[in-house]
Amino acid sequence: MRHRSAVVVSIAVIGALSLSACGSRGEKKSGDGGGNGGSATTVTIGVDAPLTGDLSALGLGIRNSVELAVKKANEQNEVPGVKFQIKALDDTAKPAPGQQNATQLVADNSVVGVVGPLNSSVAQSMQQIFNDANLVEISPANTGVALSQGEKWASGEKKRPFKSYFRTATTDAVQGPFAAQFLVKDAKKTKVFLIDDQKTYGAGLAATFKGEFTKQGGTIVGEEHVNPDDRDFAAIVTKVKSSGAEAVYYGGEYPAAGPLSLQLKEAGVAIPLMGGDGIQSGDFIKLNPKSQGDYATAVGLPVEQLPTAAKFISDYKAAGYKDAYETYGGYSYDSAWAIIEALKNVVTANNGKLPGSPRAAVVDAVQKVSFDGVTGKVSFDEFGDTTNKQLTVYTVKDGKWAVEKSGTFSG
């Protein structure tokens, strides 16, 4: 009896594995012609973001905003004869699940484009898969420069590795230096202790910050690295304290940045911590009751201040989502809309009909889109990066991120 059940289980497992393997070959079966006789074809916009875990606050904001864009497109009948739906997958902010999600989205023939992921490290594991399948991927949040400009970007050798990868977020090549200029010129801090979490995003941010900061005449009085899962920073806090730093710049995300900033202040080191958009989340403040005066840069201008975004905000409210749109809501909406816009152009060019396998055409169309989105003008340069180079410095005031300074980066 025991033998038999074991056999049944292993057959089931083998079956499941082989099925998923078939699915992952991404065979292009021709989609249903679409547009015939006015019956709408349904296409899918994939979403990949951390829907659970530490960074889920940001991830859920991404998912909801894409859903909102899809809803609007369907209401307005944006692309005649095409209905949109979303397929949101959870990558838990880790590269391996992200890779599986990419495979799954590629295998689903109704998917015409993907919005995501949140983390640069996750994007690294997905790019090749999407590129091989000619499936467009637009990230609302990745800031790692190498993703769009190749590994050697820092030495001036810019080369775009994947033509199906785009982003609506500005890169660390802009974000780190912008923070450096702010600290030196506006906050008058010339001695900074640099800490990063050794992840793609954090380490990249710290590196670009360091370059500009020393160029501006600042001194890096110490450097440290933490592990992303660490929550005990006493030893590092001691080093910061004795280094005489006037501020800490942290390359990483809020789950570690919150306790780090808190333990700094708890130990009597009353200096601000500054980070990138990875810490610009409501949770950073929630996890850290002593965050008053900390800084964070974020890509683009604050959504609340953009006239173009007023409608997005009221629509989001009206939709009644449980989770806030957070830092990347507007960018996610624009990412989704870029896919919708691109598909519309593809359909228009194809005499009002959805082509059998529109993926490759959508990639080319996204490269050419240009429209006014929630976050301003949406269009992409030759690397797939956004042409919108605006950034904002936020500071924590009375338990909220308040705008300190907005500007366009000039490096």
Add this chain to the structure above:
Amino acid sequence: MHDLPQQLANGLILGALYGLVAIGYTMVYGIVQLINFAHGEIVMVGGFGALTAYLALPGGTTLWLALPLMLIAGILVSTLTAVAAERFAYRPLRSAPRLAPLITAIGLSILLQQLVFSFYPDAKKARVFPKIPGDPFSLGSITIQRSDVFLIIAAPLCMLALGWFVTRTRSGRAMQATSQDPDTAKLMGIDTDRIIVMAFAIGAAFAAVAAVAYGLRSGQVDFRMGFLLGLKAFTAAVLGGIGNIYGAMLGGVALGLAESLATGYIQHLPGMHLFGGGAWKDVWAFVLLILVLLVRPQGLLGERVADRA
């Protein structure tokens, strides 16, 4: 090097936290020769138990009143979880091959994480844990954070109480007997089942104290917090000599010191600037473990046990 006293204090405090968790590993191992890999999760559920108590109290309750209640709640949750785990997961496997309970422990660890993750409200993200308000204390050049005071008081108290219990009470002596030779202890009329449950319960109570200390220090608890903490504490238990309760504390302190000193100073040694700092602290902690085990395979305070051939 002028901040050496501070780094030593950091290491001692962190070490006390590891030590409290390590006690649970060591006691259970001493009696049933099981590495309870779910012990980190026992810490974690204790943290959530304490958080629940805090949230249930009316707002504005002073922490002096809340803290004891949180401790009691945490200890209750941890102990009940550990006793239930022993009863339903480990006891049926007591005569099974060694690997079976080990795999069960790993499964249990994942199960407990997922239960909290799925059923505790908003546990998908880190939950905010209260802090002890007020400025840090200064002792000469050493700064002691408010939250650490709890640990500085609790850890020695716990150790003293445990030492007294093991050496001075009937149950404690029965525990020693069981750990030396379970079969003979049974023949002498000791209820070994009860002793085993007790070992789990005591380890769990210490785990809950550690969880509250962790929460106060980092200002948060989350469903994965037990994993790394459990791994470090297990290392500490082995370092100090698994099965020896004083060794657990000693191992914890050694590990804590190794981490904070590695973060503080290794990169200043000649030729080591690439191998120091926070990124390498875990590496050095394990280097220390390997060095100790090379010289003393039984750990710092462990006793050489003749293999039962």
